[in-house]
Amino acid sequence: MSNNQPRIILHVDMDYFFAQCEEREHLELKGKPVVICVYSGRGGGAVSTSNYEARKFGIKAGIPISRAKKLKPDAVFLPVNMELYRSISDEVMEILRGYCTILEQESVDEAFCDITGRVSGFDEAKLLAVRIKEDIRQKVGLTCSAGVAPNKLIAKIASDFQKPDGLTVVKRDEILQFLVPLKITDLTGVGKKTGERLNELGVKTIGELSKLSADELIREFGQAKGIWLKQASQGIDDSPVVEREGTEQIGRITTLKEDTKDSNLIYEVIDGLSDEVYKKLETRKLSFKSVTFVAISTDFKTHTKTHTLGAPAKDLETIKESARRLAKLFLEEHPVTLRRVGVRVANLTEAKGQKTLGNFENGNKKR
């Protein structure tokens, strides 16, 4: 895709999405601090997201619920209600689809739109963005923040630049001055770990990052990431907006009631998780070709074990048996105590008509 046509990309990011959905459903929440929680089943858990009232007290995504409760005991604490957020997300995406030729839904609350063919330039693009925001506000009842730029990388950073209910337009010749003062972690793809390593190299801003040579970055981060960092620091990104077929993998993970190394207990949990993964697959009519057992030990290290089948399958038994077998192997190899376990399927394909696919080599298995 090396055509020279300058692109215009719009990135839309719903504001504090989960919490805003709850505000829409429960009007009495407006103005109160709202905290959306993922409970672990053993009393603890983490904050999934919070509204701006809650953020004023330091309650943000990722912190333990216990800490959030200390920061603001009388905030409203609600469990995640994914079904609600999905259906609202669908409403939003449907609106966006009406405005762009290609829509790339990045997650439940974010999407890229290629609007190159829909507008004559950035001024018109800005007007279109305003209209889309207004449309979403009226039809869905939620605010979002938007970024308009010549590529996905900059559009995404731009949508994050002014929040909530923001709109930031970055034209081609404004990219460098826009990026230079930003923190390196404002680059999508640079998180805590990469940020720390860059700090050690004396780099704190994107401007400073752009001064490092590609060679230096490759030495430090390897070929692919090194080149990516160099390009990103200069605002270069050619990746196209692509309609996503669907997810590549589907999984479920849970925290055990208590830490254990008891395989029978773990098998029980695996069966339950397999059921849920199977349900998700079924509703989306997908087959899988590999099964992964995920284990997180008490020291919070993540371990995985994967088995790839000879041919795609779509039945529950295959998930359960594979996951159990993988767990057994894992426990034999690693005598550690587990805190969390998960089951994941990948290599997904559309489950066309096939009934059951029992034809993979699993002959010598103990029953």
Add this chain to the structure above:
DNA sequence: TGCACCCTGATGTT
């Protein structure tokens, strides 16, 4: 030797 595929842990985000 080159390539395709597989497995694993790291990473990002919420």
Add this chain to the structure above:
DNA sequence: TCATGCATCAGGGTGCA
């Protein structure tokens, strides 16, 4: 500090022509 659940990706390994 206390530490959910989910997805994607790159590096290195492995097997085969």
